[in-house]
Structure formats: structure tokens, C-alpha cells
Amino acid sequence: MIAQLLDAVFAVFFGVGACFFYFIGSHFVLERFFADSKGANGEVISRESLRNLLRPWIFLLPAVFMLFIYLVYPVFETLRLSFHDFTGERFVGFRNYHWAVQDPELLQAIGNNAMWLVVVPTLSVFFGLLVAVLADRVWWGGFAKSMIFMPMAISFVGASVIWKFVYDFRGADSEQIGSLNALVMFFGGEPEAWITIPFWNNFFLMIILIWIQTGFAMVILSAALRGVPEETLEAARIDGANEIQVFLKIMVPQIMGTILVVWTTITIIVLKIFDIVLAMTNGQWGTEVLANMMFDWMFRGGGDSGRGSTIALFIMIAVVPVMIWNIRRFRSEEES
């Protein structure tokens, strides 16, 4: 264990050291080889402008290189691979796409992803907004927010363990150790193996992500609500509006932009949802989703890069509208 820890520390120093070495080294090289020099008549020839021409690219080079290798190039390579067979060597035209639109498992995954897309962002934003509003009205609101926010720090796998324990199922004649079945039996119901009930099990998996994302929605929306001017709210109250009207007619429209941002952010997380499905059911009992299926095809039968890439593209296509919206929003913010 000690040896392994030492290896780890060494690895950390090596990895981080290489990174610092580049920036300090390149700075040194720049100063050295493009230093100011003395001209023939003893006057100083400044190379500052030349250095300034090069310096941005020294600053940017590692980032641009990494972005290109890890994000830009793969997008085009994935696109290329989707037209090739499982080895990635032989061109097969649209065969993978032809397979994709007919494969019942993939169609089910698309259907499930669509359900996740509707349910999870909506309920996360709903509960997040509810907690944000309620917590501002009680003295222990800070504590309440921390508790709701806490699942954000927990990994999807950790959350899956937590909830698998909640959904645990024992036969009707033995004592239940899962909270949900114990609750059901307390009210006189029959215990169920929740994550194996087709169709409805999808919702039991969605609950896990809602449990995590509500905290995120709450934090962002809470910050936005604080930005709503108090005078506007007071004016409405004086005009006789009750708290619910104030909330629905003044607060919500004022923070609509933020709600939209939160909603799309969670949408993107949902599109990529993988860990929860893998850990809870691995796509069995009708819970398959695109990202899990893509991972499966990456390794199934030695790996099928063609089909895997095709499934990845389905996720990418769903993300493109958000990407365009982000860029537009960024552009308009820059101009103003």
C-alpha cells in the first residue's frame, strides 16, 4: 500500500510537472531566442512586438491541441466510422443507419430517452423552484437547501446504490429491508420488485436523477429569484395579489430565462444518462437508453465501432439544437 501511494504521488508530480514545464519552458525559450538585441550601431532592437505576436499561440497551443484531439477530431471520426463496418475498415454506406431504424432495442432506447427528456428536466425544475421559494420563507432555509443540494456531490453510481437499497425487494412473507416496500406493506400493499416492472421501472430510475438534479435547479433558480427586485413584489402585494399570484405572475416570468437555461442544462445531462441505467438494470426489463446501448456496442462481441458510432450520433443530433442556441445566446451577450 505504501509503495502504491508513493507511485501515486510520483505520478501526480510527473503529470503536473510536465504541464508546468511546457509553460515555463516555452516562456524561457521565447525570451531567449527572441530577446532584444543590439544593432550594429549599438541601438537596441526591440523584439517585443514579435514576442507578442507569438505569445498568444504559446498560451493557446496546449488547449487548442487538446480540444482538437479529444473533441473536434473525434466528432468527425465518429461520423466517418458510422459509415464503416464493425472493424472500422470497410465502407458499408448507410447499413448501420438502416440497422438502427429497425433495431427494436434501439427504438426502445430512443423511446425511453424521450421519456427521460420530458420527465426529468420538468420535475427537477419544478421541485427545484418549489424548494427555492419555500426555503426563502423559513429560518432554517439554508439548512434545507444544503440537504436538497447534497446529492449533487454524490456520484451516479453511489446514488444508484442508495436507491437500489430503497427499492430492495423481499418476498411478501419476509420482512422488507427496502424503505419503499416497507412503506407499501405498512399501508397494506404487496411488495414489488420495482426495477423489474416493465415501463414503470423507467420512472424509478428517473427518480434517482431527479433526486440529484433538483439541487442543481434549486441553486441556480434561487440565485435568480434573489435578483427579482423587491419593489416589484411589494407593489403587486399592495395591489392585492396573494403570494401564489405574486409567484406565478411576477417571479416566474422574471426568471423565465434562467428556468430555460436550467432546463436545457438538465436536458443535456439526461441525453447522456448512462451510469444509473448501467448500475441499476444494465438496460434489462425495458430500461435501455442510448448512452448505455452505445457503451454496450463498443465492447459487445469484441466491439462494433460502426454501430456504436451510429448510436453516438443519435445523441449528438439531439444536442445540436442546444449547441446552436448556446452559440446564439453567447453571440448576443457579447454584442450587448
Next chain:
Amino acid sequence: MMSHRIPLLNLSVGRLLVHLSLLMLVTVWVLPSMGLLISSFRDKDQLAITGWWTAFTTTSQNAFGRTGVAGEEVLQDGKYVLTGSFFEAGSKTIQSYNTNFRKLDAYRSGEPMTMKDGSLFTLHADGSYVWKSEKPFKHKRGKRIFYVAKVPPTFSLDNYLEVLSAEGIGQSFVNTFVVTIPATIIPITIAAFAAYAFAWMRFPGRQFLFVVVVGLLVVPLQMSLIPLLRMYNDIGAFFGVSGKSYPGIWLAHTGFGLPLAIYLLRNYMGTLPKEIIESARIDGANHFQIFTRLVVPLSVPALASFTILQFLWVWNDLLVALVFLGKSDDQIVLTSKMRELLGSRGDNWEILTSSAFISIVVPLIVFFALQRYFVRGLVAGSVKGG
């Protein structure tokens, strides 16, 4: 309207409703984690048969003990007496017992039971028994006595000790740190330089490159996995080593974390006052000096925010680890290990709960200690999404 006539009553009912609904939400949110945490400290046998909400109450347990065998008895007042104890005194309290497990409530503790051969057997509440017979005992195998006992709640670190050593969670914990620390520091260093260039340097293509970064914010990880896996395997094959390595996963996390890092830091650095940077330039400082001596110290809040986001993201990641790291003991990270345990030890809740808690304790500490920075980072970066 009611509210106009008795506003005070209405107000307090409304306020009570606010308190109650928030309390309910918080309870629903906290209970699942609470169940996990409490269960991880429970005795594994109790955990397997009773709900975690009974952990603080005394529970009833059905079990059996075996008596001593012939030859262990002593002669006392002309009778053969066999004595012993079924368990350590104090760990349980016997309620009732019998030789027949179908009628466990036949004899109360301390009440003598007449055996078939006429001998008298007495089981006391503390687990000790006395078996008196007129004739010498003959049985070679200890007789089974079934009993119902009250078990007081017991909590221990046994489950933790077991998973840390026997299940290899301790090793995975170290591996996770080996992945996380460079995968947090490398991207933030690279991104800080790039962000400074975007915010304060003039060069052709600046606007275009930054729009590309904004676009890359939402590109799903899934688009990169297959090409990178192929590339890593090719590079590995070229050098005759495995494609799965720590440097490989550090760089992968760096690549995936960069867009958000550059975006956050550039936005923050762009808000620093222009005068400071310009006056430093007039004083003859070059960009490298301005960056290291002025901008980095001023950007600490943004750097901290991103560090926390990236740390949590890498620590909690499963997908990248599954693709770019092996599953051998010296590489497997906590999330990956948890996933394997869910498959292989799916019913051993003492193992699952304690390993899950070990895997989430570090993020929770970071989270509670630095919540303010974490929130700030989330608010600033809410365009990305995971």
C-alpha cells in the same frame, strides 16, 4: 374574504404549511442517504433481515445454539450436569426456547424444559444453560436448542474494515486519487493560460476560436469514446504496452474538462478591471508576468470554482474510467469497483453500503467545506451540463 377578516390566523396557517411542505421535501431527500449511512454501521446479520429504521430499537432474533457433548458433564450431588453458554453474556437476551423450532415460544428463559429422556434443561436469559440428568449423557453431537432472543442495537466499523481490505476498496480509493488529482490540476493550468489569451490578448481568429469552445461545451462524451479508444489501442500496440494507463485517463479528462474551464475562466478574467492590466503593461511587464503575478492571484475564486467542479466530476465519473482504465486492482477506481460489487455482491448490503459511503465521503467533505465556490461555479457554468 377570510384573509381580510382574520389575517393573523390565515398567515400562521400559511406559514405552517410552508414549514411542513419544506420539511417533507427535505425528509424525502435525506432519508435514502440516511438509510445507507446507518446501514453501513450495522451488524451484517441484522442488516440482512431487518429494515435500517429498526437499527436503534431492540430486535428479535431467531437462532439456535448447540449444547456440549457427552464427556463434558460433571457429577454434582449424584446428578450429571452439563453447563455452558450459547453466546457471550450481554450480547443478546433470551426470551423463549425449545428443541422444536416450530414452537419457539414453548419455554420462557429460566423455565426448565423436560427432555424426552427425562433430563432437565434450563436456558437462562444470558445464554447460559444447565442440563441435569440422572444418567450419564451419551450424545456425541451437541443438541440443537432453538431460541428467540432480543438483540440490542449494535454498531461497529466491521463492515468498513472488511471492504477496505478484503474487497479492495482501500486500493481503489488510492487509485481514484491518482486519477483525480492530475486530472484536475492539468486542465486548470492549461485552461488558465488559454483563458487569459482569450480575455486579454489580441490575435487573429480569437472570436472564432472562442465560439468553437462555446460549441464544444455541450458535445456529448459519447462522440469521443470510440475514436479515442481506437487511438489509445493503436498507440499502445505501437509501443507494445496496454492502451489503458493513468496518463491516458488524465489527458482524456483534461480534454473533456477544458471547454468549461476555458469558458468559466475567460468570463471571469474578462471582468477584471482593464486599468490594472494596462498600467502593468505601461510599467513594462509582459503578458507572461501579468498573467502569473496579477491575473492568476485575482482569479482565485474562479479557479477554485472550476477546481471543485472538475474534482467532483472526475471523482464521480464512471464512463471515462470504464473506457480508458483497466479493471485490474492497480487501476480500478471506486465508481468502477462499486459497479462490479453491485453485480457480484448485489445482496451483501453490508458491503455495498459501506463501500458506497467510502466512495461518497470525499466529495461530501469537499462539498460541505467549499459549498460557496461550488455554487458559484455552477451558476457561472450552467450552460454546459455535466
